[in-house]
Amino acid sequence: MSDAAQPTAAEVRAAAEAVKTALDRHLAAVERRSGEDDPAVYEAFNELAAAAEVYDELLYDRYDEVTPFEIPGAEEALPPYAGPEEPHALSVLIRRDYAVVEPQRLLAQAERVEAAEEGEAVGTGEDAASTVHGALGILFGEFEPDEIASRHKEFGLEEGDSTLWVTATDEPADPGEWLEAPFDEIDPEHVVCRFDVSAVFDEEQDETEDDEDGEDGEDGDEDADASDRGRGR
Template sequence: MSDAAQLTRTEVREAAEAVKAAIDRHLEAVSSTTTDDDPAVFAAYEELAAAAIHYDQLLYEVYDEVTPFEVPGDGGPGSYQGPEEPEAVSVLIRRDYRIVDPRRLRAQAERLDDSLAPVTGEEQGVTAAVGVVFGEFEPDEIAARAEEFGLEEGDSTLWVTATDPTEPGEWLAEPFDTPDPHLLLCRFDVSEVYDEDDLDD
């Protein structure tokens, strides 16, 4: 067996193990939730769906076989149920940061806003600094310069959902109502969890 063939079969095995791990995480999320529409359950569902699709694709490419399961996203439970031709989309972004260097964050804020007095003693002035920095820079720039601002990137996700056209200001009073997963057109996640799973495999 060539090295390339062995590598490909190894990838199938790794994909199968990833499905098993995703099943365990999904079961844990489902069995421990106490609320409806728990985002942890949905996230685990999406992770399981992605792992199953990846495994199914590799299995077909290498062995010309398929799984007996309905692949989520192809009309199964939890799949997209919005309009085929949406008139508008909403882009929902969440990025988490740990404040690992409060004084660096405050120093950046003081450079931007002369009215901020330098902090002394144990005071760190994080709350005001966050408002200044995030008010001055676009989210993408903060993500690119996180370390410069004393921040450490955590998990992030971007959802694109189908929505109805709205008038200016119509949804601003409640901008972050729980999004309907059945209107999700696509999502993109960045997390160290995936890297850790790869290492475990």
């Protein structure tokens, strides 16, 4: 950036004052919060994030310095809930990722399902699953997704990231309305809550434990269970 385009010292100072004001407003909103999803807190949070981002940019442009803290941008957080106060319907959106780590175990489980359905001994049915994608179709057709999630190791699968969103609406969707594109047109302002599970959270925890081990020489606790790694709204 050229010298002519650089912000003035007064502009940087004004941005710093804006951060202080936004910080005071955020604290006041937190102190007055009426519940876990108080929209005033989210609004104050977004204002603080925006003010901090402006200050950080101006500080860098003027003095080639950065702030020692990081406030997530407003776009990284869910907006304040603006859905119906008394929802008459809800949608639960779930995505779970898996890695196929033991294909032979997956194929064997699918073969058992086919054999049981056809009344044949395992390994004798002509239609027994012989491909991974065919085995997946058989198993997910036989078992509920929650059962596969709880028994994934039996099926040769390894858990990856997962997310669960609960959205509220005034009325249920018409039958068949969203089946072709179930995750399209989700209004973020109608999200009641969201829970994420990711190996990234384990890595963050491991880094913290490694730092603690370096200080006291003691081993950290074992990795938390997936339910403990969930990040809510």
